[in-house]
Amino acid sequence: MYFCSGYYRFLNKDNHWCPWMTTVLRSLYFVPCFKILLNHRGCDHPSPTTVHISIGDDEKGYDLDLFCIPKHYVDDLEKVYIPHGLIMDRTERLARDIMKSMGEHHIVALCVLKGGYKFFADLLDYIKALNRNSDKSIPMTVDFIRLKSYCNDESTGEIKVIGGDDLSTLTGKNVLIVEDIIDTGKTMKTLLSLLKQYNPKMVKVVSLLVKRTPRSVGYRPDFVGFEVPDKFVVGYALDYNEYFRDLNHICVISETGKQKYKA
Secondary structure, eight states: OOEETTOOEEEETTOOBOGGGHHHHHTOSSEEOOEEEEOSSOOSSOOGGGEEEEOOTTOOOBOGGGSOOOGGGGGGEEEEEEOHHHHHHHHHHHHHHHHHHHTTSOEEEEEEETTTHHHHHHHHHHHHHHHHHSSOOOOEEEEEEEEEEEETTEEEEEEEEEEEOOGGGGTTOEEEEEEEEESSSHHHHHHHHHHHTTOOSEEEEEEEEEEOOTTOOSOOOSEEEEEEOSOOEEBTTBOBTTBSTTOSSEEEEOHHHHHHTOO
């Protein structure tokens, strides 16, 4: 990771420059070299559901000694990939986009445990702040479901629902599923098929991360925080066999860490 002046790239899916962002670029001085992608044709009025920050495959991340890392994890991580402050800023913007898209309805926020709990809590805090400080507000209730699809650093392809309340309570409701990461997309497609049986009025999905991987089934959530390369990341409640959930930043795990905490 390095810094450079005015390197935010605002692109549509054809990789065309969007001139309407010129004034924004002038206001940037030192910013991470990420891309903000607009996945639609034209760029006059981008839909919030198509905008995300894309981290390139050649992104190296930050040195660990630039941040406060728990000592018990120092040898188990390669780099800090997404600092906590950037996660929070992006989460705040996602909250605004969700309110614009779903703000006319009572929302049931469904947290996918365990990895989604931190993103879920912070996202709801920002939504509650918008409710307090804007002219209109909406009621929001919460629910939880627990899924499991990983063993060590590989998705098993088998989706297990190992916790959750009675999903029949979602019938006729507007549901926002809050997920930490979309990898292959199989887990989310399975969950959506499961929820469909209970006839919710509307279902939208927000995921903090979406992984670029050849194993993807092509599923894309409605709201995306960051698109990341095909690396195994931990921290901010994302785990490796239950470890690293207590890490504030999103980091790349080292081979030493994988061996140390292997199931």
